[in-house]
Amino acid sequence: xxxxxxxxxxxxxxxxxxxxxxxxxxxxxxxxxxxxxxxxxxxxxxxxxxxxxxxxxxxxxxxxxxxxxxxxxxxxxxxxxxxxxxxxxxxxxxxxxxxxxxxxxxxxxxxxxxxxxxxxxxxxxxxxxxxxxxxxxxxxxxxxxxxxxxxxxxxxxxxxxxxxxxxxxxxxxxxxxxxxxxxxxxxxxxxxxxxxxxxxxxxxxxxxxxxxxxxxxxxxxxxxxxxxxxxxxxxxxxxxxxxxxxxxxxxxxxxxxxxxxxxxx
Amino acid sequence: xxxxxxxxxxxxxxxxxxxxxxxxxxxxxxxxxxxxxxxxxxxxxxxxxxxxxxxxxxxxxxxxxxxxxxxxxxxxxxxxxxxxxxxxxxxxxxxxxxxxxxxxxxxxxxxxxxxxxxxxxxxxxxxxxxxxxxxxxxxxxxxxxxxxxxxxxxxxxxxxxxxxxxxxxxxxxxxxxxxxxxxxxxxxxxxxxxxxxxxxxxxxxxxxxxxxxxxxxxxxxxxxxxxxxxxxxxxxxxxxxxxxxxxxxxxxxxxxxxxxxxxxx
Amino acid sequence: xxxxxxxxxxxxxxxxxxxxxxxxxxxxxxxxxxxxxxxxxxxxxxxxxxxxxxxxxxxxxxxxxxxxxxxxxxxxxxxxxxxxxxxxxxxxxxxxxxxxxxxxxxxxxxxxxxxxxxxxxxxxxxxxxxxxxxxxxxxxxxxxxxxxxxxxxxxxxxxxxxxxxxxxxxxxxxxxxxxxxxxxxxxxxxxxxxxxxxxxxxxxxxxxxxxxxxxxxxxxxxxxxxxxxxxxxxxxxxxxxxxxxxxxxxxxxxxxxxxxxxxxx
Numbered sequence: 018x019x020x021x022x023x024x025x026x027x028x029x030x031x032x033x034x035x036x037x038x039x040x041x042x043x044x045x046x047x048x049x050x051x052x053x054x055x056x057x058x059x060x061x062x063x064x065x066x067x068x069x070x071x072x073x074x075x076x077x078x079x080x081x082x083x084x085x086x087x088x089x090x091x092x093x094x095x096x097x098x099x100x101x102x103x104x105x106x107x108x109x110x111x112x113x114x115x116x117x118x119x120x121x122x123x124x125x126x127x128x129x130x131x132x133x134x135x136x137x138x139x140x141x142x143x144x145x146x147x148x149x150x151x152x153x154x155x156x157x158x159x160x161x162x163x164x165x166x167x168x169x170x171x172x173x174x175x176x177x178x179x180x181x182x183x184x185x186x187x188x189x190x191x192x193x194x195x196x197x198x199x200x201x202x203x204x205x206x207x208x209x210x211x212x213x214x215x216x217x218x219x220x221x222x223x224x225x226x227x228x229x230x231x232x233x234x235x236x237x238x239x240x241x242x243x244x245x246x247x248x249x250x251x252x253x254x255x256x257x258x259x260x261x262x263x264x265x266x267x268x269x270x271x272x273x274x275x276x277x278x279x280x281x282x
Numbered sequence: 283x284x285x286x287x288x289x290x291x292x293x294x295x296x297x298x299x300x301x302x303x304x305x306x307x308x309x310x311x312x313x314x315x316x317x318x319x320x321x322x323x324x325x326x327x328x329x330x331x332x333x334x335x336x337x338x339x340x341x342x343x344x345x346x347x348x349x350x351x352x353x354x355x356x357x358x359x360x361x362x363x364x365x366x367x368x369x370x371x372x373x374x375x376x377x378x379x380x381x382x383x384x385x386x387x388x389x390x391x392x393x394x395x396x397x398x399x400x401x402x403x404x405x406x407x408x409x410x411x412x413x414x415x416x417x418x419x420x421x422x423x424x425x426x427x428x429x430x431x432x433x434x435x436x437x438x439x440x441x442x443x444x445x446x447x448x449x450x451x452x453x454x455x456x457x458x459x460x461x462x463x464x465x466x467x468x469x470x471x472x473x474x475x476x477x478x479x480x481x482x483x484x485x486x487x488x489x490x491x492x493x494x495x496x497x498x499x500x501x502x503x504x505x506x507x508x509x510x511x512x513x514x515x516x517x518x519x520x521x522x523x524x525x526x527x528x529x530x531x532x533x534x535x536x537x538x539x540x541x542x543x544x545x546x547x
Numbered sequence: 548x549x550x551x552x553x554x555x556x557x558x559x560x561x562x563x564x565x566x567x568x569x570x571x572x573x574x575x576x577x578x579x580x581x582x583x584x585x586x587x588x589x590x591x592x593x594x595x596x597x598x599x600x601x602x603x604x605x606x607x608x609x610x611x612x613x614x615x616x617x618x619x620x621x622x623x624x625x626x627x628x629x630x631x632x633x634x635x636x637x638x639x640x641x642x643x644x645x646x647x648x649x650x651x652x653x654x655x656x657x658x659x660x661x662x663x664x665x666x667x668x669x670x671x672x673x674x675x676x677x678x679x680x681x682x683x684x685x686x687x688x689x690x691x692x693x694x695x696x697x698x699x700x701x702x703x704x705x706x707x708x709x710x711x712x713x714x715x716x717x718x719x720x721x722x723x724x725x726x727x728x729x730x731x732x733x734x735x736x737x738x739x740x741x742x743x744x745x746x747x748x749x750x751x752x753x754x755x756x757x758x759x760x761x762x763x764x765x766x767x768x769x770x771x772x773x774x775x776x777x778x779x780x781x782x783x784x785x786x787x788x789x790x791x792x793x794x795x796x797x798x799x800x801x802x803x804x805x806x807x808x809x810x811x812x
Binding site: 306307308310311312348349351352378381382383384385419420421422472473474475517518519520521523524 | 563565567572575576579580583584588589590591592593594596597600601604605618788789790791792793794796797
Binding site for chain 1: 571574647684737739785788
């Protein structure tokens with residue numbers, strides 16, 4: 018697994034996969050900077066008139082429902098359908114699923130109509146998509162990722178996709194394989210959009226690596242290690258956000274091999 | 283007053299009030315990071331389909347008209363009406379009122395149809411809402427907060443709300459009580475969205491404190507002190523923006539008691 | 548030329564030109580902070596109801612098509628037409644022209660219907676607008692600015708505008724005069740929105756300087772030097788982004804005279 022994760026990271030640095038993001042307003046700038054720092058090439062485009070053409074140029078599509086509206090949902094649907102036709106991997110980030118019906122239903126619709134390669138959410142979002150209730154606070158999870166393991170496995174099986182539940186501990190499963198990643202740092206929860214960034218990084222790995230389970234696991238390992246490096250000097254949350262970008266640029270195969278904490282099961 | 287301000291800050295740290303922001307594109311990321319750094323829990327949602335449900339989960343609603351469009355105004359109206367029904371405090375930030383009729387009229391409509399708990403603006407915005415003309419430059423004020431004191435008092439009385447006029451010197455009034463806050467630093471005017479951030483912080487305080495006058499005063503004291511701490515090492519405006527987030531995380535009751543400059547009248 | 552560039556910079560610091568940006572979601576915050584750090588006064592407004600009034604208050608209009616949609620195109624058109632009527636300089640940033648037909652055609656339409664004072668793009672965007680194909684990767688250029696010199700000169704002549712092609716080396720032309728600027732740093736390509744920021748800075752210079760060729764050249768010199776200063780301590784891309792804002796605040800006529808690398812032809 019370590020070899021594959023390192024290969025994924027190195028491929029991002031040499032191939033600069035184009036990651037097409039249809040994401041929320043809050044995190045667009047940070048997401049683009051995360052992808053650039055990692056070595057990928059971000060593009061944001063959401064107009065119905067161009068998403069099909071843009072996704073055709075991309076190595077991965079990341080759909081994030083953090084600030085939804087009707088017209089954006091339409092564009093996300095067009096882009097996801099086009100991506101599936103062309104076998105371009107899709108990462109779906111169901112931000113706030115469980116908080117409002119609009120979000121839960123939109124995320125469920127995408128799972129049904131254009132299932133992603135990887136679904137990446139926090140525990141409450143994954144639980145909500147599996148039918149559980151009342152575990153979210155806005156866009157923050159009130160549940161831990163352990164609570165969502167069974168839901169993740171079931172969702173992965175029923176949708177033939179990889180599910181990545183992130184939190185203090187990350188859990189990745191494709192329904193048969195599973196990985197627990199314990200890299201990362203608590204400061205990541207003090208910066209907006211780190212979950213969304215994890216989804217974008219997953220998109221970058223999916224853009225260079227066919228196996229979505231490996232790609233998602235690798236993304237969370239690399240992102241978590243970058244968080245640990247960034248937190249090294251115990252910065253405040255503002256400084257941490259900036260150092261996280263520096264660390265995404267600096268993280269390399271040696272750091273991966275040295276620091277990765279992955280348990281396969 | 284110091285006891286109440288410190289209690290507000292501590293309650294934000296322990297209760298993590300959910301602050302629902304319908305705000306402008308420019309400041310969404312910074313606003314979310316400001317709230318997270320302070321200890322609150324931000325959520326952004328603007329779709330007509332979900333704002334009522336989202337605001338029902340929130341401890342405060344912040345409406346900011348910085349990048350308006352028709353559909354966002356509709357959603358802001360739905361959210362504000364829902365918030366009033368449920369006695370959820372509202373902070374209104376009338377960004378650019380006075381610069382265009384569209385902004386002035388939208389802000390006035392909200393004052394009329396769903397008066398906020400706190401109206402937070404710069405002097406030219408408050409003057410424009412009180413009927414004065416020609417004191418704005420885009421979204422920056424050409425007037426000082428002292429020029430807007432009388433307008434603030436009148437607006438507070440006629441709308442039964444708190445008005446907070448920010449600038450080099452902040453003025454807060456509910457029509458009978460008034461506070462002048464002289465915390466803050468000139469670098470705050472060199473970073474976009476510090477006014478919007480002050481409104482969001484006011485939302486966080488309102489989310490844990492019933493008295494809007496105390497909440498708004500406390501918010502401006504805490505935010506101003508964070509600005510002073512951040513400016514300590516004389517950073518440039520970029521570094522200052524990041525250190526402001528670190529300082530919002532670090533500011534504590536001891537700093538409040540030590541540094542607060544509030545004059546009640 | 549150095550005198551005029553220094554005069555432009557000093558006028559920005561004393562006049563604080565209001566730059567009205569109708570730009571993309573990804574870079575709005577960074578663009579506003581870049582303008583504030585430089586000494587200009589940014590405003591963002593995109594509603595059809597207010598753009599004409601807002602642009603009437605502005606010293607320059609910057610149109611950036613980075614995250615287009617139909618309603619934004621309409622507003623951009625209204626604003627550009629109003630700006631031309633009032634002789635307010637326009638900077639057009641054709642982000643992603645060449646990547647999708649929607650972007651290429653929208654940029655071409657603006658060139659036709661409301662030609663800008665300055666068109667600022669990367670080589671692949673300029674080539675695409677001159678009719679070339681297949682040189683773009685999302686919003687990043689696969690061509691160097693030298694490849695686009697002839698295209699820039701022809702576009703400048705046929706539209707009676709200034710064209711600025713940025714990259715490792717910048718090329719500015721009004722069809723008869725030309726300048727090559729070799730200031731800047733490779734880290735600028737690792738931060739999202741530096742191209743967009745260069746356009747905004749060009750807007751600020753145009754807001755205080757009638758000659759678009761001088762304004763665009765000065766903007767790229769000042770912005771490039773700020774990039775060099777920011778890169779001085781070899782920061783990672785996150786830290787670099789922040790130091791770039793600090794450097795835009797710090798860059799002064801002495802730095803311009805000391806570091807400018809401009810070749811006129």
